[in-house]
Amino acid sequence: MVATCKSSDSDLERVWSPAAFHHSSFWSSLLSATMKPLHQRLHLYTEGDDTYIFVPVDDGVETQSLTIHRASGDIVLNRPNTPLPNYARRSQRTLYGIVGLISLSLSEYVIVITGRELKGRLMGHDIYRATAFDILPLNPNVSVHNPHHPVEAHLLALVRSHLHGGNFLFAYGWDVTRRLQAQWETQEKAAHKALWEMADDRFFWNRFLQTRLIEANGSNGKQDLSKFVLPIMYGTFDLRPAFIQGRHMQLCLISRRSRFRAGTRYFRRGIDHEGHVANFNETEQLLLVEGPTTPGAQRVTDDLFATKLSFVQIRGSVPVFWAEVNTLRYKPDLQIMDLQETADVMKKHLQEQVSVYGNQYLVNLVNHKGHEQPVKEAYERHVAELNLPNVRYEYFDFHNECRKMRWDRISVLIDIMKDDLEKEGYFRLDAIQPEPVKLQQGVVRTNCMDNLDRTNVVQAALAKYTLNLQLRELGVLPPGASVDHYEGFSKDFREIWADHADAIATAYGGSGALKSDFTRTNQRTRKGAVEDGMKSVLRYLKNNYFDGARQDAFDLVTGNWVPRKNPAAAMFLVTDARPLITRSVPVAASFSLFMICAGLTLPRTSDYSLFYYFMLWFSLLAISLLFILIHGIDYVSWPRLIPPTDVIYYSGPGYRSGNHGKGLKDNFGIAKRSRWLGTPRSRVEMDHIELGDMKKRVD
Template sequence: MGVLQRCPSENTEYYLIVVTRCVKVCVLLNSSIYKIQEVDVISLQQPRLPGYKSQDEDNWVKEIKKLMGNESFYFSVSVAGDSRPLDLTLCAQRRARTDISDNRFFWNRMLYLHPKRFDINCDAWLLKVICGSVEFSSVYMGNHAPKLYVISRLSCERAGTRFMMRGVDDYGHVANFVETEELVHVETLDNVILSYVQTRGTVPLFWEQPGLNVGSHKVKMSREPTISGKAFSEHMRFLRHKYGGLAVINVLGTGVTGKSQGEAALSHLFQLQHKTCPWSCDCPHIVFDFHQECRGGNTDNLSRKLQPQIQQQIDSFCLFCLRGGVVVQEQRGVMRTNCLDCLDRTNRIQTFLGLERLDAMLDLLGEAATSGVIKHRLRSKFEDMWKDNGNKISQIYAGTGALQGSKIIDGARSVGRTIQNNLMDSSKQEAIDLLLHGNLLDNYLAALARTVLPQHLQYAPLSVLKSVTDRIPEFSEPLPLKVCVGTYNVNGGKHFRSLAYKHLSLDDWLLDYSNNNGANSEEEKSNKKPPDLFAIGFEEIVDLNASNIMSNTQWSENANSWGHELEKVISRDENFVMVTWAQLVGVALFVFVNEKHAAHVKYVNVHTVKTGMQGNTGNKGAVGIRLLVHNTSIAFVCSHFAAGQKEVNERNQDYDSIARKMIFNLKVPLWAHDYVFWCGDFNYRINLPREEIVRLVKQSEWDLLLEHDQLLLSQKENKCFPGFKEGAIKFAPTYKYDLFSDDYDTSEKARSPAWTDRVLFWRRRYKWQENCPWSHGNIDHYSCAALKQSDHRPVLAAISCEGRKVDEAKLDAVYKEVVSSLGPSDCTVLVQCVSGKQMGEELSEKVLEAVQEAMDALGTLVTVRFQNYNILFTYDSPKQALDAISSSPIKVDGLEFSIKLKTERWQELLEEEMRFCMDTTTPLCTETIPTPPDLPSSTSLLAPSSVRDVLGQLYSQSAQSPMPSPCPSPSFDPGRESSSGSEPPSDDEQTSPRFVPVRPAPVRPAMPSRPPPPRPQYSSPTHGPKETSSASPVISRAASKPVGNSPPLPSPPRSSYSVETVSSAEGSPLDGSSVSSNSGIASSASLSRRDVPLPHYPNTAQQDPSVAATPPSFPSAYELPSIPPPQQAPTLPVENLNSQSPFPPTAEAPPSPHPPAEAPPFLPPPAEAPPSLPPPAEAPPSLPPSVPVRTETSPPLGACILRPNGPVSAGGPPPLPVRGGAGRSGPPSLPARSAVPSLPPRTLPTVPGRALPTVPPRK
């Protein structure tokens, strides 16, 4: 396969990787395709000793063997032996246009680099390996035997495991990008080849999905969407240039339930970027919620709902046809399908598209494939092949096969994925990185080269990288940067939202810091240059309780809220964009960049280190964020060290552990950055008694206090922060205060004041800077702010530093000059005798020794060997070999020897070597895509800045339906109820229940101990309800017709509640509670059954023939009233309070929405007391309606909710008579009610008897 290079500490190690076991899969055209089953890794520098055992190998060697032996890698060998084998990196249509390999699918291309430097014919010695799947089958079609293939090629540009590699990178490469080709070859039918290509890949945004906690695979934006536009545009540009036409099929979920919110928000962000990108705005983006549209595994909906939306693109893109070596038809575009993982749902969509294109392929085959039996055979074969193909891709990315709908199989694979993600993915990811980026890992030189060189030049030989980076000042210019770093221990609170802190402002800390205590000089106050970067760290952003510590909190609502508030505050004068943020339990770090630099930020990465309980818990630890601004690499660290006055050694150990373990992607250590800014609550104390400290603080004797500062004392002994710089401390200790006070701790513990909250920074000095003026940077400001809502004071440091910005034209000139002056990579020269004698035969040992001494004087020799009649001398560096040929010829004992390079075309070979690291993808079709005009700059940045904001945009205040999507799915019905059938599991094995409101529900008002008694009101059949300026909402059921002496009707559905208004008089009991039963009156608001449960009150029968078919008014605790509720409910007489209260005693939890089993659904009116009709229109309005008399057997009072078939009590009080009735001078008393009427007898049909056989007695 090739030679693997490892460069730990810039010492290159070489290992030969060979295939030791493989199995033949099929034959395609003139080549046999093999699947790799086992490989071996052999060191080229340390020979294996006798008794070697594979168990003694390094861990990385075992992981490489395990990776290459998982039966996912394939290579081809020519059947003829002398011809060139089939290039598996190319699809059939590209093979018809070129023979240049596609580096995206060339997985062992980096193993070619070292042999290429020695001018070895790699095509003759090495294999080209792809990763993916090759499925093969054949059928009989009359006199023909077509061969069927499904070939998937996984891209190596952003390769990795499921939860280790997500989204897009800075160059536009997405994770799990797979090109799948469906191919039919009929050799006996004009050697026809039919091919159809489609692609998949994750959403091209910066996002991640932590998979360490089972069931909590929440989507998190690893980089805010506002700075994802450049990478997204690069990805779409590549697809358009290399595939022509493009149609995006987005099958992410659109539901808004808890576990599906992140997926819906990610889909919405994808659509927004798609519309604002100039390369994709004219391409269709079809949103198809697979779980919603194909609920219960009903994939027939794909042809009914999805196909009509994409049929135009399917027909216009066509497919590839090669007949007799002549291209008959080209494919002019591809379908790009994605779900969350691009696994299970994507497999089904691609299977559907492949089978749909199969019919078009058979049409091109002619009459030989028109038989229905033939079509059925081919379709059945391809269905099985597509299923196996999906399993192989899922095995590579997730570690298990694809989910296919079987509960037993899917459950087992879900458990397997959980184990795989938690235990094995990290080691597998390291093996993938080593195979693809071996020489870029774990060395400082490669880390520096990544900051200044383009991607393809980063894989150049180390000698080239060293020579180029030593000349950085020649092709770069200084870039002044101002960085503000703050730290604040917030003691677990949301301080910016509380009314108690409304007089406090974060501006005093972050923006107006020059007015704070500790301003260093007047020059500082005059320095008004806005910051270029903000890094703000928090400690104890959540309570450090056992729940948060054990759950290893990496995302909290509190931290998210702080991030949004910080962005608003710092954007007062200049627009800032959040790059990313990270959290480890109580430690959180936010990084913002000035909007003018947003397009020049890349290589963003996050890492966390735990130090609590010997590195096992995150109650103490650190969060690190690295990024590249232009060409300056910066790392920010926020940490929380061990507490305690005497725990100095533990704090020093915390620092050492974090400094060693803070290693970012591609094994970039903390010290490989240009700048390191370290802030946090370090908990270093002052070695003085508390009384002495307080006295010196009152006298502002900062220098005397700093002489006993534990951090400075440890730093002098090189026990922590060696080489770091800190601003002059001219402010009081920041710990520990009483809340909302300037007094230090007055509690029983009486902790000593100390400068626990600090900001330090470090700058790396390179070799090329040794002879140049150099400084760490200028500390413009260092002070604390008077925010008193915590027991700590926030600290901020403003630092001016020097960055670099590379000039691409100058870099290209320097690189060419370095290459031309450096020499060959093999460092080898050839010495030949030109005096006419044969060197190997006639020269004596004395002459040979003299030649070697002469060559040794020209440089440091590594090896000497013979080749035919020549001598090969290998030097320590290419430069020494290049200098040696300038001494040619040399004379020894009268003989003349010429010196020349063994590899004279070394510059061409270096160009060929770098070509393995470049984009070599040939466009799929001959049609060229013109460069679109740029869209207005206002659309380059998206309005939403996080998943939380996207959800706020997605859904309206009532959370009833999503807002219109920029690319809506015609088949999506946001108001559709969830069916009772089971939902297919998503890619992370989670179902999607119905959504709940995203916005918080309104605060439930306190329920009164006794509701205001309603008063009766006349209602006319010809008039609507009496309208007043005051109204209160009433929950009622919509009646289809007025209620009279009609037979009982079934209850209406529970989803037909509405809110109506009834009149009331201010300051007096209600004049009436009856409202017209006219169902045509429009309701003022609607309350869906899905939103909140309805309250339940005891059902009580009541005789009131004068009350219409609407309930009396009572305040709803689940809807916002249309007017403010009354200040105080009217009181009832004491003598009427002898019955049970109709309302529950407490209102903390909503009562059950279902009535008790013993409560009848309705009670018809008694036969002896028929209800009276409403009064006529001409009746005087002052006459009160008749009121029933209460007896001793009456049930508890309750409000009456009437149904179309009669009144039903729901727990409210009965209506009261009008004030001023006969014989009454005081407030009205509650009248008695009659006894509960008996239920009318029901006549049931006689059940005919059945003759049952006699059961014989048991023996």
Template sequence: MPDFDTDTYERFNLYISPEKFFFEPRDSIGNLVSNTYLEIDRFTNQFTLKDATYSPIPFQQVEISSIYGIFGIYPTNQGNLLVTIKKAQIIGFLNGTEIYKVVEIDVVPFNKRTPGTEEYNNEKQLIDMIQYVISNGSFYYSNKYDLTRSMQWLANCNMPEFKSLPMIDRADSRFTWNRYMASPFIEKPELKKYISPIMQGFIGIRHCTLNYHAFKLILISRRSIHRAGVRFFKRGVDSRGNPANYVETEQILEYDPYGDPNKKQMTSFLQMRGSIPLFWSQKPNLKWAPTPAVNPTDDQLEGYLTHMQTQYNLYKGKHLLINLVNQKGREKKVGGELERIIRQANLNFVRYVPFDFHKECHGLDWSRLSILKDDIIQDIVSGSYFTTVGGEQYSVQKVFFRTNCMDCLDRTNVVQSVIALESLYLQLVGHKIIDNVGMVRVNEEFSSIFKHIWADNGDECSRQYAGTGALKADFTRVGKRTVNGAINDGINAISRYFRNNFCDGYKQDSIDLFLGNAFPSNEIIPKIVSESTLNVSSFNGAAIIGFIFSLAMTILCILISENLSATLFWFIFSLCLFFFIYFNGEEFVNKPKLKVD
């Protein structure tokens, strides 16, 4: 079989002149790897490959820097923006390949602007929004390994015509977060070695030793670009069946007992999380937990069927839908509708598993998760996992677990870690690393590594969707409820409330701009930024200021005044303003301006 060179360049020397950008390919230690370089004209947007032998890079009046890669080109009506990976760090190796995490990007406008002008200010605000998305989410890439695809998918598509494709073409578009910015490179085949697919999510690589066997435990969570966004503003599915907060998580065990690539053993186990696959919403309105809304005029069956058929087309096999929402109260509205639709659809590849997490684990009794585990253990065993030895496929995963709660964060991460551990037991026995699962349970060092990597994964998925680390992370991290865990949950819950009500509109707009779901204009960018914290139109602003002032006056009257009538006046006035703001909460929430869902 031919060996296709589809790797992307590891580094570049970037030369910036007033008229052009020049990208000179380098390896990881800075050596020149090609006599051909890329030239981009800043005025005509023309991309040209040139041979340095006949057309050397001009070194007069240029800024020179070393960069890790090209994130992409962001298009605007006023001139494009060059987005580069200024800093990246190697977080580990997967199957012998370096995996990088983006640490810092740089955004360089094609056109020079005069500071203080409207165009300059709008462009700066747009750059800030691009930087904001990068700073609020973990981005990863590799120059040789396709991080957007699972091991099982890559093995099933091992045909020469697929392997010969450039990495950006092979990548799963669902998980390629720079695909919109990479468009100029995708359109020109000769440029595709200059850009790598970049995913958002989480990657953890841990070295483990168990029963005198050394191996690596790897966790990859891929966050979808479809219906991407933030808690409360993105719920349910869209018309194409794409759910909000959809994440594919792959747990990989890499075992090389002989130091021989032809005998290396690798196993993989996939799980998914995603918003309840119906048409529903839960808009923030200053209430602690807004009531979910299910529109009776929407074709819920169609939304569910579209999503599940897509899942089946992608993964085949049997699918377990594990629903962790409360079976009473406000959550029952959506959970009950899901159960009704599942029964109506009656898909033969779907098994529905309802588990009221809060009821069953009341009082933080995590031991009752065994009820769920006992219910699905046969599916974990019979569903198996993907296995290769020396690159040859030995087994495939036949059952896939899709878990959801309301946010698909805290409860979901706890349950996914429980399922992952049961599968890992089977993989360790299959590799002959252990003889029985008891050897894992008594090994505190390995148990700690497993719990921490899953807790780190939960925290990162939560930060990207809700703005804080995960709740209930102490169970995932140490296996029990702790005082520090309870305190952190309280802090995170309050932080979520503030972010979801007063900051997430700006974040949602930034994500939509970043992914190309909305196009920036000179009219909308200033409005987004000016209203990025609170929607303070004159009347709303007066109400908020009035409430703060009257509350302060009430406290002062209590502390330093004996005038009961003044105290009552300010107290009643502040109470009236409080209820006015509370019952008109949606008017005070920071909402997205670009796309109304």
């Protein structure tokens, strides 16, 4: 395998010893060569309104095309070299993979990749980001661009927004969903398996969309569709070449976002009944280092890097039932649900992490006082009650320790954890040894309230500490030295982590990461604080006025909500069921503001001519704004597919910081439910939107 990136092709001329070459080739073939390859390019042919035919490009003499019959939806793998129908017409665009099939209210659709961008070359495999998609309807009477029903148009818009708003990564010969150590440990099991069969189910983002292809795969005992099933990951990938002390290396950072309990900042918090937490991300830092060169040794073009090192961290929401309810106020109402099953689902979550990663080190960065305190206390209480083996809890008062921009104080946490970091180690493979030199025995699970800003800073600090350990152990850095002493490498490290932080924050919170100036420059600046203020305002606007549709898109594409084949049953998606007065107040406020601005340009005939005019419109504006504030939840952009009604109006045991935004009646203790939010009308519906649950719902 060639482990290089586009910008370092000239370094292939470096050499190793013959022994290193032998072991490197041995390791390379074991790791990935036995996986079934995927088709990298497809041509699309249509036979009138009857079929879609996907023909692999440059697949050798035994090419097998794939036919999807539009009328029945049947998926058939054709025999080798089956001729195309006489009337088949070829699309002008080349396809780079099939994302999957999704069923909406009027038709089923095939989603395909029509554009890709090369992000880097990792261990001889090209890693791509999908940049363009096409949606092909099976129903010939449905137009993708102009569907004849508003519900179908709305659902298609959700799918498009999700596809074009996400960062989707894939490879044809490398499993982007699994960390390096997991690939090594399952290399024998993976022999002759398809890529989708070995993919990590948590990070196989289009697993629901691929259901039809997977079910058709071998359904009659004959056809093998594995070459058409492309696993896609939602996350980040960055790879950069670097030099330290004359040694060529690559630094790579990969983050993988879980498809379980996926969504946006305020609409997916905490844990569900299956033990999945919101905003769960696995972050893997890879370091590839070339071996020492020997004059006159054999030239190698198979694998440039003698040593591969991997360090993995995870992040995820506090694993209790909690939420923040938007009310249009800057700080939402905090709601903690003290349910009987909280301990059981937290135990399930933590035990699953132990089974996957080994020992768990829970680093909690939630504030110990103020708005966040109840979340911290609930987390600590349940962790203490469970007292699980292989799970250690560590609290770090981030804002107190790092106040007044003393961000260097993160070293306090490093000092606390350094023995455990060195004990649990990292994964290391050497070309001259057939077995790993080291295995990572555990991971650090970091969280703050959003698992974004504070979490990013701490994860970057832990990654840098481990990177220094790795380079010293390899002899690249002398004892006591740090990557900070090498400005070029240090800059790449900071930028790669800052870009990673921005991408995760944008996907979940709606804006780039806060505190990223420290990650990029190792300093907290006033300019960075001002930028953080602007990002906070952007988050507020998106979280309150736009994230409802984004959450609906997550639920639709990941299969948490499946539409019926009857668009009339989903008219609630395209209609506004709020009371007339609720809908009219923003119009009144806007008109009042317009009249006030217009009044500033009117001629003044007397001192009192405009006094009553302005008093009228200012009064109407004030009354309108007060009404909007009091009824704040009626003006938030809530998800419509799976509305969080039971969270908003939760009345069981737990903690609530306030009951804002529900109208005057709630201020007097009289509960009111906004029926337009989708209040359940039957026990069956209640079961499908049970608190914290992510069961698939059909509407």
